[in-house]
Amino acid sequence: MTALSEAERFARFRLARTDRVGPVAFSQLLQRFGAAERALDALPDLIR
Incomplete structure (x- = not known):
């Protein structure tokens, strides 16, 4: 497993x-976008 950057x-x-991001949505967003930074963007x- 690779260490995560501070960012x-x-x-x-x-x-x-x-808000509106629970554990399931969190996992789905990470899987879809590959990184939390991209998911937040x-x-x-x-x-919408």
Whole structure:
């Protein structure tokens, strides 16, 4: 397993604390986008 960068760890924390993102959605977003940073960037478009 590869160690996460500080930025990715922080992004995962932010994503996990986002309204309407529970454990299942969190896992699905990581799988779909490959990184929490990319998932966070896409959230505004996904929520609409």
